[in-house]
Amino acid sequence: xxxxxxxLKKIFGRVKAAQNISLQVERGxxxxxxGPNGAxxxxxxxxxxxLIWPDSGHVKINGFDVHREHSLAMRKTGAIIExxxxxxxxxxxxxxxxxxGARLKKDSQRFREIIAFTGLEKRLDDKAGTYSTGMKQRLxxxxxxxxxxxxxxxxxxTNGLDPAGLIEIREIVKEYNSRxxxxxxxxxxxxxxxEQICHDIAIINNGxxxxxxxxxxxxxxxxxxxxVCERPxxxxxxxxxxxxxKRFPICPPARLGDELHMELFGECAAAVNRFLIEKGFEVxxxxxxxxxxxxxxxxxxxxx
Ligand code: ADP
Ligand code: MG
Numbered sequence: 001x002x003x004x005x006x007x008l009k010k011i012f013g014r015v016k017a018a019q020n021i022s023l024q025v026e027r028g029x030x031x032x033x034x035g036p037n038g039a040x041x042x043x044x045x046x047x048x049x050x051l052i053w054p055d056s057g058h059v060k061i062n063g064f065d066v067h068r069e070h071s072l073a074m075r076k077t078g079a080i081i082e083x084x085x086x087x088x089x090x091x092x093x094x095x096x097x098x099x100x101g102a103r104l105k106k107d108s109q110r111f112r113e114i115i116a117f118t119g120l121e122k123r124l125d126d127k128a129g130t131y132s133t134g135m136k137q138r139l140x141x142x143x144x145x146x147x148x149x150x151x152x153x154x155x156x157x158t159n160g161l162d163p164a165g166l167i168e169i170r171e172i173v174k175e176y177n178s179r180x181x182x183x184x185x186x187x188x189x190x191x192x193x194x195e196q197i198c199h200d201i202a203i204i205n206n207g208x209x210x211x212x213x214x215x216x217x218x219x220x221x222x223x224x225x226x227x228v229c230e231r232p233x234x235x236x237x238x239x240x241x242x243x244x245x246k247r248f249p250i251c252p253p254a255r256l257g258d259e260l261h262m263e264l265f266g267e268c269a270a271a272v273n274r275f276l277i278e279k280g281f282e283v284x285x286x287x288x289x290x291x292x293x294x295x296x297x298x299x300x301x302x303x304x
Pocket of ligand 1: 012013015016017035036037038039040041042043044
């Protein structure tokens, strides 16, 4: 594990910005932290990078405590939290030199590579103040990547971008991860912006992580099976019984017209089908639908 957070808590006055947050990130993975505005994403990243102290709990990067062994923990970590801020009257190049300090080897192969990678080549000597939102985000990403980072933390890097800019940032992050094996944490308040690039996801709301895991598992956790068969009432109570006995990983079915709907927690659609047939029910239709992660996100964050 490159990152381990244990029971982080942070209270601002009456606002519980983080409660009981435990999180681990495996080396080489991209973790997406998703939650509505004010959910506590930036607060969590500030604790992870040692910008603020948690009220309790601890964070380790590469085995080093971020708050007690800060420079060791952050040696190969690059982070941009909230809006990247630059000196507007200086060139982007000068900004990168100043802001990355001693860690930047000017005109190194690495420097040229990152500049090309983030698409800054042509505008590198323009004043940062003349940059558009999208270019500023790229400059921020370059700054996080520059110190030969093994671990990059990007807070809402797609904020304020148009759809084209969004796709470009997504590609940069994805490509960087696969080319260098860099571990990345990226946050967003819009799930569909980043669900395609993350291996793992954590959904945060009101300072708590309410769901986390691999994207596939989270999707699988909410498959919906629809069955149409003879004698639906009878089938429904048999399936209810089967769910209770944990014969299959399903929720008790609900009857909607002539359809039975049930939520699946594993791959058991075929087993449900076989069960019904063996019990003598003619099954005329059976369909499996992946609930989108968007549905899941809406369900878990609304009204919570
Ligand atoms: P997000 O990044 O998900 O939009 P934040 O982490 O910025 O959310 O904020 C989480 C909550 O904590 C919000 O209610 C915010 O107003 C509050 N908060 C964040 N930082 C401070 C601070 N320095 N002082 C007081 N309240 C804060
Ligand atoms: Mg934020």
